[in-house]
Each structure stands twice: as C-alpha cells, then as structure tokens.
Amino acid sequence: MGFQINTNLAANNTYRNLNSTQNSLSSSLEKLSSGLRINRAADDAAGLAISEGLKSQVGGLTVAARNAQDGVSVVQTAEGGLTETQSILQRMRDLAVQAGNDSNNGDSRKAITTEVSALTDELTRISGSTNFNGIKLLDGSSNSLSFQVGANGDANSQINVDLSGANVSNIASTLKNASASTNFAVASVAGVDVASGATFTSTKDGVVTTATLGALNGGTAFTATSSMDDVAAALNKDSNFSAGFSATVSRDAAGVATGIDVQAKNGGEVTSSAITGVATGVTGTGAGLQFDTAAHAQAAITLLDTQITAISTARAGLGAVQNRFDHAINVTNVAQENLTAAESRITDTDMAQEMVKYTRANILSQAGTAMLAQANQSTQGVLSLLR
Structure with a gap:
C-alpha cells in the first residue's frame, strides 16, 4: 500500500469500530439506568x-x-x-x-x-x-x-x-x-304454566292493583324435581308481581307443600287470571301477624x-x-x-450481565479512542519527505 494522506484507511476503520462500540456503550448505559x-x-x-x-x-x-x-x-x-x-x-x-x-x-x-x-x-x-x-x-x-x-x-x-x-x-x-291471603292449590309443580301474561289483582277501598307476570322461571318449564318453593321464588323474583304481592308456600299439617299463598301488599283480596296447573284461589283467614x-x-x-x-x-x-x-x-x-x-x-435487565457488556464496551471505547489518535498520527511521517 502506498504512502497516502487523502485517505487514512486505518483511521476510518478505527472510527467505524469506535462508533459501533459507542452505540453498544450507549445501549448498555440506557439499560443499566432504566433497569x-x-x-x-x-x-x-x-x-x-x-x-x-x-x-x-x-x-x-x-x-x-x-x-x-x-x-x-x-x-x-x-x-x-x-x-x-x-x-x-x-x-x-x-x-x-x-x-x-x-x-x-x-x-x-x-x-x-x-x-x-x-x-x-x-x-x-x-x-x-x-x-x-x-x-x-x-x-x-x-x-x-x-x-x-x-x-x-x-x-x-x-x-x-x-x-x-x-x-x-x-x-x-x-x-x-294483616290482610287475608289467597291460597292457590297446586297439584303438580311440573304442570304450572310458565308463559307470560298471567295476572294477579287485588282490590282495596275501591283501588285495583294488577300485576302482569313475565315468563316465570325465565320461561323454563318446571320439572318433576322442582318444588313448590321454586314456584314461590319464581313469583317473588318477578318485578311486577313483587311490587304489589308476595308469595309463600302453604303446607298441610304434615308439612307437605300444597300450594301458594299470595298476599297483596295493599291489604286487598287477591284474585288471578286462569293459570294452567294452578287452582282457583281461595281466600284464607289472614297471613299477616x-x-x-x-x-x-x-x-x-x-x-x-x-x-x-x-x-x-x-x-x-x-x-x-x-x-x-x-x-x-x-x-x-x-x-x-x-x-x-x-x-x-x-x-x-439482567444487571450483572449488562454490567459485563458495559465494562467491555467502555474498555473498547477507551482503546478505540487511543487507536484513532494513533491512526491519525500515522500519516505525519509524510512531512519528513517534504523537508
């Protein structure tokens, strides 16, 4: 290779390596500082x-x-x-x-x-x-x-x-x-109609309160394994019904469920539209205390x-x-x-591992800087030829 001063290949090569080292050093510093x-x-x-x-x-x-x-x-x-x-x-x-x-x-x-x-x-x-x-x-x-x-x-x-x-x-x-409740006898829970549209009505002092039911039990038919308590719970969960009425289970002397007692919250006598599987209501002696x-x-x-x-x-x-x-x-x-x-x-960041990388890059940076200075000085010998 000739003795040149316009292009210092050694300095360019050293600078490229130093630049790469500086990027690595900067990356390591960023990772170490941020974690x-x-x-x-x-x-x-x-x-x-x-x-x-x-x-x-x-x-x-x-x-x-x-x-x-x-x-x-x-x-x-x-x-x-x-x-x-x-x-x-x-x-x-x-x-x-x-x-x-x-x-x-x-x-x-x-x-x-x-x-x-x-x-x-x-x-x-x-x-x-x-x-x-x-x-x-x-x-x-x-x-x-x-x-x-x-x-x-x-x-x-x-x-x-x-x-x-x-x-x-x-x-x-x-x-x-302490008003009279109306008992609705139920022969079989599985036979109770769950379709919407049935009504319960109470009359008190000439004021009529009517509740139109939605589909009982979410429209799912009661089965043979359902209980009378399920029917009463389904009624009480209906928002229209519970606004004016309450339902409890009626039982015989042996404690066997026989039907549903419905009481109007306004104290009136309760009647209902025809509901499949539910007998006509019979007014009782009172469900209040x-x-x-x-x-x-x-x-x-x-x-x-x-x-x-x-x-x-x-x-x-x-x-x-x-x-x-x-x-x-x-x-x-x-x-x-x-x-x-x-x-x-x-x-x-794995701090220990990154610190190893940082130390390596830092040493290489110092070495690269020193070598770049040496590379820049290498063409100074041309001056001795020009004296």
Whole structure:
C-alpha cells in the first residue's frame, strides 16, 4: 500500500469500530439506568408485543382483585343487615309463641302487638338504610349485582351476587299487612304454566292493583324435581308481581307443600287470571301477624318460620358467595404474581450481565479512542519527505 494522506484507511476503520462500540456503550448505559432490557420496540419487537399483553393482564388483575374485595364488602354489608333482620324475626317468633298461650289477657296481647309493630317498622327501616355506596341492598331494588373479578371481558371474569332472597322490604310488608291471603292449590309443580301474561289483582277501598307476570322461571318449564318453593321464588323474583304481592308456600299439617299463598301488599283480596296447573284461589283467614287469639298467634308462628327460613337461605347464599370471592382474590393474586414474573423475565435487565457488556464496551471505547489518535498520527511521517 502506498504512502497516502487523502485517505487514512486505518483511521476510518478505527472510527467505524469506535462508533459501533459507542452505540453498544450507549445501549448498555440506557439499560443499566432504566433497569429495562426493552426500552423501545427496536430492542426486541416480539418481546415488546408479548410484554405489553402481559402488562395489560397484570394491570387488569390488580384492579380485579380490588373489585373482588369490594364484592366481599358488599356481601358483608348485606349479610350484616340480614343478621339483624333474623334476630328481629326470632324475637317476633318468641312473642308469637308467648301470644299463643291463653293465659294472656287482652292487654298482654296488645302489648305484644305493639312490640311486634315496632319491630316490623325497624325491618322497614333496615331495608331502606342498608346500602353500599348508595346502592340499596335489602329493599328489592337490586336483585342481582355483577362484580368484575377477572382481567378479561368474558363471563368467566364476573361473579353475580343474587340478592333476590334478601328482600327485607318484602318481608316487612308481608308481616305488616294483616290482610287475608289467597291460597292457590297446586297439584303438580311440573304442570304450572310458565308463559307470560298471567295476572294477579287485588282490590282495596275501591283501588285495583294488577300485576302482569313475565315468563316465570325465565320461561323454563318446571320439572318433576322442582318444588313448590321454586314456584314461590319464581313469583317473588318477578318485578311486577313483587311490587304489589308476595308469595309463600302453604303446607298441610304434615308439612307437605300444597300450594301458594299470595298476599297483596295493599291489604286487598287477591284474585288471578286462569293459570294452567294452578287452582282457583281461595281466600284464607289472614297471613299477616295477629295476636288477638291463640289460633292467630299460631298462624303468625308459621308465617315467621317461613320468613326466618327465607333469611337463613339468603344468608347461606351470601356466605357461599363471600367464600367464592375469597378464592377469586387468591387466584387473582397468584396469577398477577406469575404474570408479573413472566413480564419481568422479558423486559427487565439482567444487571450483572449488562454490567459485563458495559465494562467491555467502555474498555473498547477507551482503546478505540487511543487507536484513532494513533491512526491519525500515522500519516505525519509524510512531512519528513517534504523537508
């Protein structure tokens, strides 16, 4: 190779290597300072796409865990109201048993009636005051609440809480109205028509209240394995029916279900349109709480037993849902931990390994700078030829 000064190939080669080293050094400094292996898409395009998906899941699971904890709080609030409701009903039942004894005179039974009336008013107050974040839980206005406990938009990411059995307002109304109920005998639950359009009507002081049913049981036919309680529950879940009426199961002396007792909340006498599988209604002696006679006190005991059982069932359902929320929180936390670890393995810098790269690049940078200076000096020998 000739002795040239216009083109210094050694310097150009050294500069190219030094430039590459400087890029590596800059990349290492960026990764070491941020702690991230992927700072831009160019660092690892596929890894970036995967890590962003994982980041979405982790963020969603974090919020979902809080949602599930809110669900636990809602259930605990509702269950707290039902606990006191059950205590009140138990006290009412004790009073009804006391009133069933003919050793009580008229004043004694009047005192019992006064206390029961006050307790019924408290049930009404509890139904209206038990709320979470302004959402009333026990007045029948919120029959079902949905909670997002997963990070995705499918049904498996939600838990529904059924509050239809926790309608304390309906219980208070049933106990307060000492009006006659109408019994509708049912020979076979499987024969009950589930189609919509049937009506229940009550008349009180010339005012007529009518409820037109939707399709009972969601339009799904009752089967031989269904019970009379299923029919009563289906009626009470119908919003049009529950607005003006309440249904309980009637039983014979042996405790066998024979039909449905329907009571109007306005105290009127109940009639209905023809319903397949349901006999014409027969007005009874009253389903409300009365303590003026031993017979009425016994009827009150039966009615209170029905309401206590309903509250027990509702509390058991809420307890089961709370346990489900607890497990959902645990699963969500485990998934969040594992997905965070997966994201970390993709995006986080291995500091020790990157420090090795940085040290190597730093030494090469210093060496390259020194060699570039030497390469630039290599053509100085031409000057000696020009003297």
